[in-house]
Amino acid sequence: MAFAIDTKEPVGVATSDPLQLPIITKFKIALCQLIVTPNKKENIENAHRLIEIAVEQGARLVVLPEMWNCPYSTDYFAKHAEDFDDEDALWTFSMLSEVALLHKITIIGGSMPEWSNGHLYNTCCIFGPDGRLKAKHRKIHLFDIDIPGEISFKESDTFKAGDEPTIVDTDLGRIGIGICHDIRFPELAMLYREKGVHLICYPGAFNMSTGELLWELEQRARAVDNQLFVATCSPARDSCGSYTIWGHSTLVGPSGEIIATSGHQEAVVVGEVDYSKIKLQRKSLPLNKQMRRDIYKFVNKHEQNGLEG
């Protein structure tokens, strides 16, 4: 099966106001909080099983976690990686494409290690209901952290950073993608809002040191500041390796409200996305009109350089 990217660039870039809504404005989203093991085949089968459960529960959009086909550990990334140009070795990729087509759903495929031209990337693939790859997002902000006595992790030892924001137009709205640490950078979310995004999906894998204080805070902040939906999906805590996952996959609405969430065990979290809530929130609290663009200005570097944003 040949894979081609349908469209990466936003089609018909919208200004943030008035908000352009898609035809389908209300649907169920499922966040598959998967247990991850060192066995890639087992992980793929398990993800397939949870996606089926999500579909049975009526989900039209399914989100998977950051690094779900391998443990979140530098020892495993290269071993579990897939080169998207090597059609004989796309086990993870093929399963997502086939299940999206089978059930006519959109899948935000969490992230997996991607080999490309001698580099490894932390990459999220997005599949449409026709099974085709609509876009891929390479994690822009790599997670390097060193808290003595608590946690030390350096993604940049293994991965190369992506350098493009990713906006995907789907029948379920305009979706912006970030991967985990990308959530800490409000500028990316602001850029997505400026481009008319309705929902930002962040597959993530926060840990025990960062999770409790920051995971929910970051999601709610991105949602409320930009008055849009935010969905996060994490692996379950039981996932092996030295990096202990926080879990708590969550759907947040445009006024910062938590619509659906979970603990740290394996779960399919289902929530309703209703884009009329964005309209309502922006009408009652018109931040876009109140914004003092005469005092501060948001600059998208890509556009400033004459590139597509």
Ligand SMILES: NC(=O)CC(=O)C(=O)O
């Ligand atoms: N995987 C990550 O990017 C983890 C992260 O950001 C964290 O705070 O934990």
